[in-house]
Amino acid sequence: xxxxxxxxxxxxxxxxxxxxxxxxxxxxxxxxxxxxxxxxxxxxxxxxxxxxxxxxxxxxxxxxxxxxxxxxxxxxxxxxxxxxxxxxxxxxxxxxxxxxxxxxxxxxxxxxxxxxxxxxxxxxxxxxxxxxxxxxxxxxxxxxxxxxxxxxxxxxxxxxxxxxx
Numbered sequence: 814x815x816x817x818x819x820x821x822x823x824x825x826x827x828x829x830x831x832x833x834x835x836x837x838x839x840x841x842x843x844x845x846x847x848x849x850x851x852x853x854x855x856x857x858x859x860x861x862x863x864x865x866x867x868x869x870x871x872x873x874x875x876x877x878x879x880x881x882x883x884x885x886x887x888x889x890x891x892x893x894x895x896x897x898x899x900x901x902x903x904x905x906x907x908x909x910x911x912x913x914x915x916x917x918x919x920x921x922x923x924x925x926x927x928x929x930x931x932x933x934x935x936x937x938x939x940x941x942x943x944x945x946x947x948x949x950x951x952x953x954x955x956x957x958x959x960x961x962x963x964x965x966x967x968x969x970x971x972x973x974x975x976x977x978x
Contacts, residue, residue: 820904827878829909831871831901834917837886838868838910839899864907867897873921887925894929 831837847859869888876882882901887894899906 819902821902821906823902826901826909829911831874831884831909831911833871833873833920833922834915835871835911836869836913836915837871837884838866838912839886839897840864840866840907840910841899842905842907868912869895869897870922870925872896872923872925889929892933894926 842862843865844860844862849857851857867886867888869886872885872887874884880902883898884901885896885898887896
């Protein structure tokens with residue numbers, strides 16, 4: 814008769830069956846604390862709660878469905894790879910949604926880190942090559958001034974003194 818009181822629905826989280834290769838959306842409750850002085854010049858703290866979604870690929874699940882279970886999620890945000898480790902039964906997590914399931918042949922997908930890094934390096938290398946090859950600037954031809962057409966002048970007769978010089 815040992816009843817555990819928990820704000821998390823343990824049976825629902827265990828039934829999710831999160832595994833490596835899944836794309837999940839984790840909505841996490843974040844509490845922001847602002848400290849400041851009020852009108853009476855005493856320090857006050859204001860707590861505001863909001864939810865933040867983190868969507869990414871599950872790289873690993875550790876300890877299955879037991880109380881200390883965790884799962885690692887990797888997402889690319891603004892071109893930078895970000896990994897977060899979430900406890901499965903954390904009360905700070907409001908919901909876990911499996912967006913897509915993928916068939917993978919590994920239990921731990923840590924090789925995705927290097928694969929993503931290589932892909933980024935390849936993209937940077939291609940960008941550098943493209944900048945070199947496509948860095949063409951069109952130079953506008955300066956307008957050529959044309960003199961009004963007149964009869965050509967006869968060349969001045971050369972003297973022996975000018976030729977000798």
